[in-house]
Amino acid sequence: MSTIAVASRPQTESRVTAAFAGIATALSDTADVAWRNLRSQLRTPQALVFATVQPVIFVLLFRYAFGGAIRVPGTDYVDFLMPGIFAQTVAFGAIGTAVGLSADLRTGILVRFRTLPMARIAVLGGRTVADLARNLLVVAVMIGVGFAAGFRAPNGAGGLVAALGLVVLFGYAVSWGFAALGLRVSDPEAAQAAGVPVVFLLVFTSAAFVPATAMPGWLQAFGTHQPVNALVSAERSLILGGPAAHDVLISVAWSAGILLVFVLLAARTYARMGR
């Protein structure tokens, strides 16, 4: 593809064709950047191992150490626990997006990307898509760990798959939130340190591990009206059985809202870099 051919394109082709070419370019660039990030992650397996170890420890801790003391009416604690673990896994995993982008910021790769004739959105799209793939992998491991610990998904495979769909959507949306953060911090350690408290707060004030009814009223008010709790509630309706439509809708609405806000915010932050 020569420079001249590209430059003359808008005059010879219709605007619609140009728009489609633009979308095709953006998708192709996103795929290339995602491929790069995935390769890069597979070659630093330590990060992948740590991303898996934490939720595994939580399964063991809550299933065997604390679980005996937590009473959940009408269900086995492990079936109650695993939806919380899935949510926790993707929420903490999404911090990896901030860490990865801030590392790219520090090494200068983002400066090079800004000077390439590539689609701007591909830097963030490629990063979040790669992190989505990593999240899928870690969630798959967690399902295995869950089943080994006695998790049985009483409402069947359909409910489990639907719940995992919500989990992955939520993880992807939160990744964009952390993309916006990572672009503002040129230090992976700082990005990690900034991300952990936010996720920690949302996960532990939700009913991920313990029924919210045990919390004091003020905490319950916050804990039951935030996205992690909405996700865990929807997952439980799907996995344990019961009327699910309302919870699912709320969780999807949260994820869609987070996605919309942070895609715009992260894209704007990226576009304004270098001003």
Add this chain to the structure above:
Amino acid sequence: MSGFAIEADGLRKTFGKVTALDELSLAVPAGAVFGLLGPNGSGKTTTVSILSTALRPDGGRATVGGLDVVTDAARVRRMIGLAGQFAAVDPNLTGRENLTLIGRLSRVSRREARVRAAELLDGFGLTAAADRLVRTYSGGMRRRLDVAAALLHRPPVLFLDEPTTGLDPESRFALWDAVRGLSRSGTTVLLTTQYLEEADALADQIVIISGGRVADTGTPEQLKARFGTVVFHLVFGGQDAAEDARAALARAGYQPARDGAGVNVRSSAGSGVLPAVLRALDGRVPDPVSVAVREPTLDDVFLSLTRGRQAA
């Protein structure tokens, strides 16, 4: 389009309270190797960042190939390659993977990217390391890969931001050869450096910047003639011997200056006149205890530039 591949006119950029560029203007003829010299913090990287569309100027205007770097950034990006001061390659990809990725993102077809990657790996002496992860590369290898990455789409304009800082001499000379080869094939190269020697070896034209402004400009020969003063520092056994030496050198037509037991002789003819300086002393005064030759540095250039400004 004028005969200039790169033009900047009154560029201004501030970061908070720090003024990085203060009305900087320059013009790079098409096909030239253009040296942008300056100490740390003088605005070299800021200039390159603006010209390569990575950074927006607060004021002023710049074009590459006649296209405005702000309003026509997308088209400028197809014409330029950038190799930064910090080797911006992915340590967890192999050399070949890095190049094909940058090639793809530079709108080169998959097949062409593979062919170009192989060519460039060969050209930069990286074929043996092509399929090793970059994190195992030496600093020099990374830098060469970084430059190769900037060349994948055969850009007519290349920016090299301190390409040899921290490199060993062998890697430095290999990069110099690469720059000369590119220049012969018609590529316009804008190169920043802290080393007068490097600009001298490569550049057709040099701009010296200081504090975000152009301090001086000219060909390497012109600048050397202006600032290329070598200083010989001769130390004698005592002040009397030093004074005798100073007198002898003055009689021989030099302009020596005594400082305690030392004598400084300045020469604009290069260090090759040292034997003549020593011959002027031979047999008249005791031999010096030590002789040091200080080649002109960029510091000298800046010192004389700032002195000149104060006097004016």
